[in-house]
Amino acid sequence: MFRQLNKVVLSADVYAVCIQHALSTEKEEIMGLLIGEVDDSNISYISAGLILHRSEKKSDRVEISAEQLCMASTHAEQLAEKLGRPMRVLGWYHSHPHITVWPSHVDLRTQAMYQIMDPLFVGLIFSVFLSENNVGNQVQLTCFQATDNYERRDVNIVIEKVPLRDYNLKNICELPKILIQEEVEIHNTKCSKNDDILVNIHNEAFKTLSLSHLITKISQPICEDLEARLEVTNLRIKELEKMLIELKRKSDEDKI
Template structure:
């Protein structure tokens, strides 16, 4: 069964946004950690910022080693916090481009959702400005 709702902790949001704003020259990415409750609500409460393995400025790729290390980090947090934690999803930035996912983003998300239908993806569109609203930051999830 798919998720009914996603809660992103304010401090996680701020970390992701600051990471996205750290460079306008290339995309950045990270993994989202948290838990899913019995009502299929995702509670994202931690983040792991990742290094880029693909050097093309408009691509981000999560290596198997990074995913494994994030799972280990989630396990450590489970023991430290006394609550279940796991990798729930990923985020990345779109500097100077639309908030909407590219065909590569859609394919990547579909791959993760084949392993876990509740895997969340968030895009932070930064360094853009909507001429009508003057909003200079957008965020979407899929």
């Protein structure tokens, strides 16, 4: 019998990782894997994400290699050991920059292939930089599986409010490093050393420009966001400390 997911519960911090990753570029699709656990009711609880390194950038297609799946499985095992509960790769996510959120026929065939390995495997698509009805840069999310005849089956998804946990925070912090590695590797592959010194200077200048753009548009905003989160957290800690002092004072008065 064909097993189907009944629902997906996506942790808010994983959602933040996916959104941060999807908004990192509006020219190519990005991709990553989703990690968590599934209960006996076929409800998937996604509590960690893994940003994948792209060997090639494309505007309309992404692929996950067998090596990346093995790496993600190892990462899931490490998380399981750390958290003391079973964790495995439950699904994948990718972006649709400037186009609708609905999966393409390629997405559905890719999803169907993953479901051969795991019938409860799920796909998430984040549509970003989409303008509709005079509203710019909308973000849309769909959660789906593929049927036997490669049609879309929508899966109910709920975003669960949780704090930003350390392993997902680390994932966000790794994003600029991964993007820089991708840029350098692609530059080194496509722009091999040339006998013409002016060509080499031109290519190196474009690489430097691309890396500067990543720092300005990705690294700096992430740092500013994390600093703002830290400031809010510190303020909350001070408020809780004041509440604790007040509760102790009232407790001491009641004893008297």
